[in-house]
Amino acid sequence: MRKSLLILTLFSSILVSLLCVDCAAQKSPNAVEKWFKKLPYAKQRVTKLHFYFHDVVSGNNPTAIPVARGNSTFKSPTLFGLVSIIDNPLTTGPGPKSKIMGRAQGITGYTSSEEMCLLMTMNFVFTGGKYNGSALTVVGNNPIGNDYREMPVVGGSGVFRLAQGVATAETAKFDPRSGNAVVEYNVMVLHY
Numbered sequence: 001m002r003k004s005l006l007i008l009t010l011f012s013s014i015l016v017s018l019l020c021v022d023c024a025a026q027k028s029p030n031a032v033e034k035w036f037k038k039l040p041y042a043k044q045r046v047t048k049l050h051f052y053f054h055d056v057v058s059g060n061n062p063t064a065i066p067v068a069r070g071n072s073t074f075k076s077p078t079l080f081g082l083v084s085i086i087d088n089p090l091t092t093g094p095g096p097k098s099k100i101m102g103r104a105q106g107i108t109g110y111t112s113s114e115e116m117c118l119l120m121t122m123n124f125v126f127t128g129g130k131y132n133g134s135a136l137t138v139v140g141n142n143p144i145g146n147d148y149r150e151m152p153v154v155g156g157s158g159v160f161r162l163a164q165g166v167a168t169a170e171t172a173k174f175d176p177r178s179g180n181a182v183v184e185y186n187v188m189v190l191h192y
Contacts, residue, residue, distance in 0.1 A: 035161065042192040047160075049124075049136075049187040051090045053104050053169075058178040063088045064108070078117070079110040090124060094172050094182050102126040111141075118142040120151055124167075124187070126158075134158025136189060138167050147171070153189050165189030 056063040063086060070081030087105050091098035106122025124136045135158060140151030149169045156163030165188045173182040 039162075039192060044190050044192060047189050047191065049131075049185070049189070051092060051101055051124075051185055051187075052094045052098065052172060053183040053185055054089045054091065054096065055086070055181045055183065056088070057084075057180060059180075073110075076110075076113060078112055078115060080113045081110060083107065083109040086122060090126075090185075094184070099128075101128055102131075106138075108142075112143075115143055116145045118144060124185075131159055134160050136160050136163055136165075136167075136187065140167075142169065144171070153187065156189065156191060160189060160191045163189045163191040 054063065064084045065086075066082055066084045068081075068083040073079060073081040084107070086108055087103055089100050090102040090104055091100055093099070103125050104122050105125055106120065108118045108120055108122070111117055111119045119140075120142045121139050122137075124138065126132055126134050135156060136153050137155040138151050139154050142149050142151060147170060151167045151169065153163055153165040153167055167185055167187045170184045171181055172184045175181070
């Protein structure tokens, strides 16, 4: 019995070690090259994500900070020329204490002199669950005054390698006094 238990323990240890080596190898240039070689035989998958984006521009801990502006930015009713860096929490619910599932990190800029419109260049970086360590890249026009907006998903990493898709946004809450907003996102992506 002891001998069987010892063999089982040894076999389990070797198996776990091999799996860990394989996991570590997945995060290397060689692993990416191997992944690309298998790509012609891979099946494309569809993933749907739902989360809330918390844009905090005021208070002690803002998550969106202006870094550049034009000379006439604050004379413009659309904030034309204002550029900010963002590190906004992505949560499972609209409340500020909802579970964090990642961060929206990137650069936004007010790009229209006629309407409140942002150019969004950001990554949705997932920090928990089955997408931990993966990211989706969104680059697009966000006319924030509209109820419904669409932006393209142009890429991804980790689980979302070669992602393409659409991110839809709807403002769930906006405080005109503080400028803070909560935006509901639904994201549909194709990836391998």
